[in-house]
Amino acid sequence: MSHRNFEEEDVNIDFGDWESDGGLNIFMGMSKRNGLFVELRASAYSETNPTIKFIVGYTFR
Amino acid sequence: MLIRIALIALGLIFTSLNQTIEVFGQESTAGGTMTGCLLKSGSPGFYMLQEQGTGLTTTVAGSDDLQKGDLEKYSVGSKVQLTGRLVREEGRDVFRVTHVEQLSATCETTTMHVSVESLKDAVGRATVGVRGGLGLDPELPFLGLHAQLGPIVKGLWFRPSYEFGFGEVTKINSFNFDFAYYPDLTLRGRGMDRADFWNVYFGAGGLITCRTAISRKRT
Numbered sequence: 001m002s003h004r005n006f007e008e009e010d011v012n013i014d015f016g017d018w019e020s021d022g023g024l025n026i027f028m029g030m031s032k033r034n035g036l037f038v039e040l041r042a043s044a045y046s047e048t049n050p051t052i053k054f055i056v057g058y059t060f061r
Numbered sequence: 062m063l064i065r066i067a068l069i070a071l072g073l074i075f076t077s078l079n080q081t082i083e084v085f086g087q088e089s090t091a092g093g094t095m096t097g098c099l100l101k102s103g104s105p106g107f108y109m110l111q112e113q114g115t116g117l118t119t120t121v122a123g124s125d126d127l128q129k130g131d132l133e134k135y136s137v138g139s140k141v142q143l144t145g146r147l148v149r150e151e152g153r154d155v156f157r158v159t160h161v162e163q164l165s166a167t168c169e170t171t172t173m174h175v176s177v178e179s180l181k182d183a184v185g186r187a188t189v190g191v192r193g194g195l196g197l198d199p200e201l202p203f204l205g206l207h208a209q210l211g212p213i214v215k216g217l218w219f220r221p222s223y224e225f226g227f228g229e230v231t232k233i234n235s236f237n238f239d240f241a242y243y244p245d246l247t248l249r250g251r252g253m254d255r256a257d258f259w260n261v262y263f264g265a266g267g268l269i270t271c272r273t274a275i276s277r278k279r280t
Contacts (some may be wrong), residue, residue: 017273019179027239028262028263028264030259033256049172050197050202050203051198052198053196057192
């Protein structure tokens, strides 16, 4: 006769893994007169921020 | 390594933009009006119209329909409204003026002079906007808000922004303190409608990033 054991594992979910740092942005983009813009951004010296960002936005006039 | 690739990509894009401007340069014309600050340029018979709000400058010159000296008279920094046509001449865009109307004797031209008053004025003209996009390394979609203040000095804008990146595990809050410079450089297609022009800008700034990540620890 065989039986199966079920073991419950305690899993701690830690929301407190928090870190911050600073860095430098270098970017270039194009904007239309109606406020629409596209931008390519590179970030340096920051370990947490995405290195490259593709951005689309709108500036209200 | 990724930084180097990003800088090379930025350089290639900037180079291609310069080439694209020449490639798409057409000798078509479009009529309309322009408002801004009229200034002298280095070439006799040619002037610069500096748009308020963006600081973008356009080369302007008189036409046969305009009385000689009309542009010269207002080129001491008057705010004017020009009527005419934007034409392509010898590889550059020139707004040929058929009618000039003085709106005021002086204008709030953007100068290199920085003062408390000019900064207050720049804050008063601030605009706000929304943004979104995709970040790489780590791959994160993000949404954000920004403000645009300026021009603080000629063609230079302060553009603080906040971006919230939301991944499955990682959430990133980015506070950017960017300065964007708008050179006298536009990208356009076949048309001459200035509403379709793309103004090129570039810049740099500092950032502060706060990241929270969910970690699962088995006990």
